[in-house]
Amino acid sequence: MMSDEREAIDTSETAPAGFEPVIVAFCCQYCAYAAADLAGSMRLQYSPNVRVVRLLCTGKTDPIFFLKAFEGGADGVFVAGCMEGNCHFVEGNLRAKQRVQHAKGLLDEVGIGGGRLEMYNMSAGEGAKFAAAADEMTERIRSLGPSPLRPEPGDAEAALQAALDGVEVAQA
Amino acid sequence: MIVAERKPLDEIQQSLEGCKSVLVAGCGTCVTVCMAGGEKEVGVLASMLRMRAKMDGTELDIREATVQRQCDREYVEQLAELGEECDAILSMGCGVGVNYATEVLKTVRVIPALNTRFYGANVDEGVWSERCGGCGECIVASTEGICPIARCSKSILNGPCGGSQDGTCEVDPEIACVWQLIYDRMDSLGRLDKLEEILAPKDWSKGRDGGPGTTSREDAAAIDRGEASE
Structure with missing residues (x-):
């Protein structure tokens, strides 16, 4: 059901000079959020483009979280959960994986492109893995160009606020 | 329950051509359970339409509302006020909801966002299958x-x-x-x-024969409040 992808608008050629992607990361508090914290303690350098939303579990995610973040001006979104088989709530990260996959289809349908959304898995001890995910996603979005929803430079705080609004909508 | 699926976004966008304001209207019964047209799906579709409009540089004011059922007058009427301020209602109810909202709300266009598929059961997580x-x-x-x-x-x-x-x-x-x-x-x-056992041929006249089906219960009929007899 629900097919009909629209070719994503290529903004890589028209990206303004000095384009800095705005990226929202939904992180599980048991793994990726702690890994981000560890990356900081380890003084690891990683892309400052990422704004983190802490979740009790990535199983809390819902496609509306991602859509709202994009609506609010995010250029990219990623979800970071526990290693498969290690979820504190047994299968929350597997649910998140399915929802990310579903939402990629929705983004393809809109024409934003599912490639702007990704799922990563890591343990709380992998600060370097969080840093690598943040860098990889930033580079990916840098090469894709700004979100076709906004020609003007992104406002990271607005995107973060929109992402939080999405969380609230889903909780209502 | 009645099982439905959302239409492709391109088709929905096409059917909204010329509209400047749209009420995306969900239904809280069957299509909520089969995850096609409930409050969550209204939020997702409204978000997708807003993003499409922005990308296409078109103006589209999108509102959202979900009522308990689009097949009962008292609930459909709850869409009247919001709907009448809009150029159209994009119904995420089944085909019954679209028809009935059209009938009840009269002055506002009602456009379907779903394809109604069948009467089915939830046979597995995320899987619905026809049973009647x-x-x-x-x-x-x-x-x-x-x-x-x-x-x-x-x-x-x-x-x-x-x-x-x-x-x-x-x-x-x-x-x-x-x-x-x-x-x-x-x-x-x-x-x-x-x-x-040899069975008599099935009486198909009870189905699609004779125009749209209607059924009634006299004990639930509206009370005749005509002039009291003298």
């Missing part, structure tokens, strides 16, 4: 609760066709041959002899 054909005269007492009209690819009533292979249907090996299911069920109940 709404034919108007249920015959499953003679097939031990398994409906050959809804579940046989040819809706045949007199046993499996030649395309039944190893318990599956020739249309798709993923589809069980319903007559195999009926046979196995009757066998397990020790009622195979019932299959040998």
Whole structure:
């Protein structure tokens, strides 16, 4: 059901000079959020483009979280959960994986492109893995160009606020 | 429940051509349960439409509302105020909801966002499967609760066709041959002899014959509040 992808608008050629992607990361508090914290303690350098939303579990995610973040001006979104088989709530990260996959289809349908959304898995001890995910996603979005929803430079705080609004909508 | 699926976004956008404001209206009953047109799906579709409009540089004011049922007047009327301020209501109800909202709300256009598929059951997490054909005269007492009209690819009533292979249907090996299911069920109940009974032809006039179906209950009818007798 629900097919009909629209070719994503290529903004890589028209990206303004000095384009800095705005990226929202939904992180599980048991793994990726702690890994981000560890990356900081380890003084690891990683892309400052990422704004983190802490979740009790990535199983809390819902496609509306991602859509709202994009609506609010995010250029990219990623979800970071526990290693498969290690979820504190047994299968929350597997649910998140399915929802990310579903939402990629929705983004393809809109024409934003599912490639702007990704799922990563890591343990709380992998600060370097969080840093690598943040860098990889930033580079990916840098090469894709700004979100076709906004020609003007992104406002990271607005995107973060929109992402939080999405969380609230889903909780209502 | 009535099972539906959302139409592709391109088709929905096309049907909204010329609209500057739209009320995306969800239904809180069947289509909420089959995850096609409830409050969550309204939020997702509204977000997708807003993003599309922004990308296309078009102006589209999108509002959202979900009512308990789009097939009951008192709930549909709740859409009137918001709907009448808009150029159209994009109904995420089943086909019944679209028709009934059109009938009740009169002055506002109602556009479908879903394709209504069938009457089905939630057979697995995230999976819905057809179980009833709404034919108007249920015959499953003679097939031990398994409906050959809804579940046989040819809706045949007199046993499996030649395309039944190893318990599956020739249309798709993923589809069980319903007559195999009926046979196995009757066998397990020790009622195979019932299959040998000759049944009268099914009365199809109870189904699509004679125009749209209507049913009534006199004890639930509106009270006649005409002039009291003197």
